[in-house]
Amino acid sequence: MRRRRVDPAAGARAGALPEAIAALSRSLPSGPSPEIFRRAKFDRPEATSALWQLLFRVLSPLPAGNALASIALEVQARLVKSALCSQGYPRLALAQLPEDGSKGSRELLLALSWLLARGPVPEQMLAQTRVPLGDEMTVCQCEALASLGPPAPHLEAEGPVDVRHVQWLMGKLRFRWRQLVSSQQEQCALLSKIHLYTRGCHSDQNLGHLSVTEAEMLRDPEGGQKLHFSCTPGMGPRTFWNDLWLVPRLLPGDWAAPLDPGGASACSLLSPLRVVEVFALLVACLGGQVGCSPWHQPFPAPTPPTDLPVLIFCDHGPACLCSAPPQLLRTLEHESRRLEAVLAWRRAEPVFWQWMDTVLGTCAPEAPAAASQPTFLPWVPECGDGELELVARELQTLEEELREAVERRRVAWEAKARGCGRGPEWSAARRASRETVEKELGALQRCWEQDSGPAPAHGPHRLVRREDGAAGDRDLRAAELIRTLRSQEACLEAVLRQLQGQCRQELAGLAGALPGLIWIPPPGR
């Protein structure tokens, strides 16, 4: 097991170790208390179940939810074991631990530190649970396929099922689908409006406009329960700015005092960065009126002057936002605390690794695990140069064989073709066969393009509206995505039509088999 290089001089103070472990547990979601860690060093049984759960949480690919909480400890333990093994965890002792949480806390502690050494675990966990401030959507289809929900209860039909009932249910599904499309169109129209009206309001020049969450935070800071925009019928630019106008009433009127961002007077509930950002938007939206009562001013222009300070002072007055933090702010606070914990953890890390060395020292030395590999370890074939050459030679021979076969076929066809006449049927047949070949080639090409096209990046993307069309390297352009999706849609529709045609032929065949049966197709498509 790899040991991390540590600086022995660092963190030699007493009390540095509990701080480091406390920072670690704060930076992990549902991290156990430092006491658990201490007990695990001495392989105490009471620390075992907490560590199984922590490892499960770290290794689980799905985001946290109620579903995860309800999984039994044995199942969690088994999943942890298989996940660690598939990542190549070398210690056999873990695989042999009982799954009921009765012993093995020291092994689990070693496994946790192995994971921490391999990659930035707290940062990855933080990224998983971050609060999305932008309007996001995913481009790939992985999440949609993964989150298919619980399997529908398998109902045994009592007796024959009436096909009309099935048709009824299909029809309901179709209506729901159409309503979903309408709702999405509505959402897009609203997003477009918000992005358009808040042009020039964002402190980040790259983004340029507010997202729904940001606009909602400004519009309704005391409510703010929902992270998603609720549709106000008939909302137009006038109502939007009217609502925004009401926000300054909640803040203290004296804005003349210059702001001290790092000082004690800054709003302590939000991290300074967030406060500045949020209120910078406000100042920008109100045209930078600092120090006078803004609500007597005429209607502001949406584009703010650029030479104004972006500082706000909040002194926890009676009407202050901070006194009743709504849901979103609470979540942001929580995130900030975790971020601070991660930073503290990185600073105190060397102390932790020194301590882990002592933990490893208390373990019995393990026999080298070369000979007996557990059967569920993934097998990685060792490819040497010799093998590659073999493969290359095989490919070459295949290519030659293919060339010979094509040549033989061509010669045979030409001989055949020369023998055919030149009549009109022959040219018609030729045209027909050419068309089928073109169609087949086109289908092959489409499939090839589908497979070899660059896969769009996974995960959510923030929606940003830009007038000039300038996009960064890692940005995706909507027009290209739309084109890709349209071509995929065309392919799928072609496949659907083909399958429907096949179905129709089958049914017609079945119907034709019964004499006296008249085939009436259903109305519409």
Add this chain to the structure above:
Amino acid sequence: MSVVTVQLGQCGNQIGFEVFDALLSDSHSSQGLCCKRENEAYQASCKERFFSEEENGVPIARAVLVDMEPKVINQTLSKAAQSGRWKYGQHACFCQKQGSGNNWAYGYSVHGPRHEESIMDLIRKEVEKCDSFSGFFIIMSMAGGTGSGIGAFVTQNLQDQYSNSLKMNQIIWPYGTGEVIVQNYNSILTLSHLYRSSDALLVHENDAVHKICAKLMNIKQISFSDINQVLAHQLGSVFQPTYSAESSFHYRRNPLGDLMEHLVPHPEFKMLSIRNVPHMSENSLAYSTFTWAGLLKHLRQMLISNAKMEEGIDWHVRPPLSGLPSLGKMSLNKDLHFNTSIANLVILRGKDVQSADVEGFKDPALYTSWLEPVNAFNVWKTQRAFSKYEKSAVLVSNSQFLVKPLDMIVGKAWNMFASKAYIHQYTKFGIEEEDFLDSFTSLEQVVASYCNL
């Protein structure tokens, strides 16, 4: 979410006006029996759905008016403007100088394609004005020339261009003893085309509404305006805002979508009809009190016995016993004139609405065997009263209500077709005999599907 109304022909335009008027005057009514905040939410919801805002605050109906003659459209526009409370958009109408002469084929094959671009352009502009667009509400007659021919053509176009939007066609079933001699041809052509391109066909029968005016409203000289007002009342009580769930305090965002999902998901069963209780003249209203139990009992019996209105309900019709095998059930139904439902939606509005008991509608005997009451029946309740009625209940039903009238029209049209009467007027404009045969086939299929419930 907003609904765009397309008013087609004389019928569609006159009814459309009454509907918008009824919706707006109800939303401004002071007798809503609810608190001010709720009333404001109700108004806002109604307005967002059917009207758009303008500078000076006068709501503009989200509507496109189409007719081949200018007279009715001009009347409609001026009536709306005169009311002062709302109006139609200035450029929301399309009309020509000549009519269609009740020729369906002329409307479908000549007027339609000729004016397709202009009409679809108007519709597109109206749709673009909506922040969130739910679907189309197309009002037309079934048996005329302009409304029905162009209506069928426009609905088909909407199906092609707005395939994800919902489409509900409000169609007026002609009088049995109508004046237009080819009305049965027009009707079957309209119905068969609409069945393919529309999602739901909400049917109002002229005969039924006429009887309501005569018997319930006690109107001596019944004009089209009276009939249209009754229609508008029924439609208004369906489309005004309702709560989205039992204990929710938000008005439903997409009533059109919810209604369609509950009632017409099956492609063979698209015909809906409306029954409402109570319905009376304003004078009688002041002297009447209602209980939910009484109203719902009447409504249920109207559903079961296929009654068109509260008066003259046949109380002898009872749901069949559940123990019988399905074949026996069918013949028994035919004898007793029992109306089997596929799905029902009951909307209750008014005082003490939470105490209303709708268990009677959840009886499995009312419904077809392949759909259980828990899926087939839905109820929407709202505290806010509708249009001066302290309590009102409306039933939108997908059931065998229209089987007999449809069968009759198909029968009459077939008899005419068998002797090739007046066919040349259709073939002249591109509607061939095959098209007629296709229409007959699809409508026979619809009748058979509904009969086999």
